[in-house]
Amino acid sequence: MHPRDQIVMIIDKIYRQGMTTTSGGNISIMDENGDMWVTPSAVDKGNLRAADIMCVKKDGTIVGPHKPSSEYPFHKAIFDARPEFKAVIHAHPPALVSFSIARVVPDVNVMPYTRKYCGKVGFAPYGLPGSDELGEKIAAQFVKGDDGVIMENHGTVVAGTDMLDAYRRFESFEYCSRTIINAKTLGDCKTLTDAQHEAYxxxxxxxxxxxxxxxxxxxxxxxxxxxxxxxxxxxxxxxxxxxxxxxxxxxxxxxxxxxxxxxxxxxxxxxxxxxxxxxxxxxxxxxxxxxxxxxxxxxxxxxxxxxxxxxxxxxxxxxxxxxxxxxxxxxxxxxxxxxxxxxxxxxxxxxxxxxxxxxxxxxxxxxxxxxxxxxxxxxxxxxxxxxxxxxxxxxxxxxxxxxxxxxxxxxxxxxxxxx
Missing domain, CATH: 3.40.225.10 (Class II aldolase/adducin N-terminal domain)
Known part of the structure; x- marks a missing residue:
């Protein structure tokens, strides 16, 4: 499937699952030529078409009918920091935004599934959206080995070896966060130890x-x-x-x-x-x-x-x-x-x-x-x-x-x- 079609399929799923808004979030794929395909700026996420997806060529040339997302510099920073990653998802899903505002990293060890799919999670200090500073702060966490990052007062960004891997991580991360919030509303949140996880x-x-x-x-x-x-x-x-x-x-x-x-x-x-x-x-x-x-x-x-x-x-x-x-x-x-x-x-x-x-x-x-x-x-x-x-x-x-x-x-x- 062409990167354009992959991006449209996943952003549609994210939007319909209530994990982003009409204007919020952005997705990108780095192809085998070193060209980055990315969602456009200021185009309805609920009605994106393949023709709307922008391409930022390896040499910096921009191809497509719109402007690329203003956040694409930090996508590029992630790809540069971790070449094994070929897809990045950034959005503002409600539960993860709650953690972003509280400046707390969710403990993904609440269930075997979330531990398996979320990977290692870090925290990036606030940076101006679309700025090189924000890209540097996020990339620094990925350099440390993180697979996903809570962005202070901003939302979250995750990466994957392909688009499906990134989506799996993104969805699992939000699912995990919803569960933790529900547990804390009821009183407390119990996590699994390494020994419990290994035995399971x-x-x-x-x-x-x-x-x-x-x-x-x-x-x-x-x-x-x-x-x-x-x-x-x-x-x-x-x-x-x-x-x-x-x-x-x-x-x-x-x-x-x-x-x-x-x-x-x-x-x-x-x-x-x-x-x-x-x-x-x-x-x-x-x-x-x-x-x-x-x-x-x-x-x-x-x-x-x-x-x-x-x-x-x-x-x-x-x-x-x-x-x-x-x-x-x-x-x-x-x-x-x-x-x-x-x-x-x-x-x-x-x-x-x-x-x-x-x-x-x-x-x-x-x-x-x-x-x-x-x-x-x-x-x-x-x-x-x-x-x-x-x-x-x-x-x-x-x-x-x-x-x-x-x-x-x-x-x-x-x-x-x-x-």
């Missing part, structure tokens, strides 16, 4: 053996289409980042189809999904790292036919704060979710043991929420209800003392809706 990686990195061949009857193909639809919907609803979150559906017996590892969720096609059969993975494919957890849930719970695992930012506010998520907010929340409890980071054996008809949803601290049900749409609905309820609790806490539904009302709901 050792546990989830063990691959299932490959199967010799896979069959794909029409019923299995239908499941694949349903999973792709729910993955895209989850990303649109901001309950799953492009880089992390998993969906699986039981196919037959204890066999199932699951999200692959290390693919952007909104890019996944039906043929990318991974079939798991008799404890073996489809040849030539790698399932998501949570595959063994999904496998054990299906084995233990015959009534569960679909699973979603994701670090949805409001739910994980509770998971990172290690706070109880009380679903007794409105009748719908309790009917759909009943009681939702927290379990220790990485304790998948406990999670498998507690799931059941009365416990369709659990939170694994600093890792994910696990949602189960019969049909995939029901599972997604429960995830939505859970995330919306968590959002109401996080936001409602600043209004006043929250008043949950009482025990008598819960008992009435139990008798009427759950038999």
């Amino acid at each position: 990686l050792a546990k989830v990195s063990v691959q299932l053996p490959e199967m010799a061949s896979a069959e794909h009857p029409s019923c299995e193909k239908g499941i694949r289409k349903e999973i792709v639809d729910i993955l895209q919907r989850s990303c649109r609803q901001n309950m799953m980042a492009g880089s992390f979150g998993t969906v699986s559906v039981r196919w037959k017996g204890n066999d199932f189809v699951i999200t692959p590892a290390d693919m952007m969720r909104w890019d996944i096609e039906v043929e990318d999904l991974v079939q798991i059969k008799d404890g073996h993975r489809e040849a030539g494919k790698t399932p998501d790292a949570t595959v063994r957890l999904h496998q054990e849930i299906y084995k233990r719970h015959p009534h569960v036919n679909s699973i979603i695992t994701t670090p949805a930012p409001y739910l994980m506010g509770f998971g990172v704060a290690h706070k109880k998520f009380d679903v007794r907010t409105i009748p719908e929340s309790w009917i759909f979710l009943q009681d939702v409890n927290n379990y220790a980071f990485g304790d998948h054996d406990k999670v498998v043991s507690v799931l059941g008809n009365d416990t369709p949803v659990v939170i694994v601290e600093n890792e994910m929420v696990v949602v189960t049900s019969d049909k995939l749409l029901q599972t997604f609905d429960k995830l939505e209800v859970a995330e919306f309820s968590a959002m109401s609790l996080v936001q409602g806490g600043v209004i006043g003392q929250l008043q949950p539904i009482g025990n008598a009302e819960i008992e009435d709901l139990r008798k009427k809706f759950l038999g």
Whole structure:
């Protein structure tokens, strides 16, 4: 894909995900000739076309119908400082701007996913936008080995080996920041130690053996289409980042189809999904790292036919704060979710043991929420209800003392809706 098209695709995604404004932010790619392709200045980010993207040639010549972004000097400074980077994203996403204003660097060690994708993060003192001084301050952090930088009272800038790598880092960084803010609103933010992280990686990195061949009857193909639809919907609803979150559906017996590892969720096609059969993975494919957890849930719970695992930012506010998520907010929340409890980071054996008809949803601290049900749409609905309820609790806490539904009302709901 031409750099122009890559830039248009990513800026559109950033804009539609609410991570930049019409006039804010800029993106660039350094091509193999040493020419820099960059977003234009003062052109609507919600309606950019490939023809709008500017080129700053290696010799400094500017080609295109507009002015290049006024920030392109610091993009060039990053490329000069770290030649391995070929893409830069700068924007003003709300959560990261909050850290920028507070002059605090988010601790990306709150979850394995954010630690993996965000990389090393630094802080650059304030500089006049578009100035050489700002470029020097930012480049100095990248020289130190940072992969992303909080810009004092400005926003953030990240770089990647290609545009997808940069976007993955940018999105994960904002996702991480949202989760931290939600956790701190609830009380505190717990992070993972190096030992916890290494133990987790050792546990989830063990691959299932490959199967010799896979069959794909029409019923299995239908499941694949349903999973792709729910993955895209989850990303649109901001309950799953492009880089992390998993969906699986039981196919037959204890066999199932699951999200692959290390693919952007909104890019996944039906043929990318991974079939798991008799404890073996489809040849030539790698399932998501949570595959063994999904496998054990299906084995233990015959009534569960679909699973979603994701670090949805409001739910994980509770998971990172290690706070109880009380679903007794409105009748719908309790009917759909009943009681939702927290379990220790990485304790998948406990999670498998507690799931059941009365416990369709659990939170694994600093890792994910696990949602189960019969049909995939029901599972997604429960995830939505859970995330919306968590959002109401996080936001409602600043209004006043929250008043949950009482025990008598819960008992009435139990008798009427759950038999």
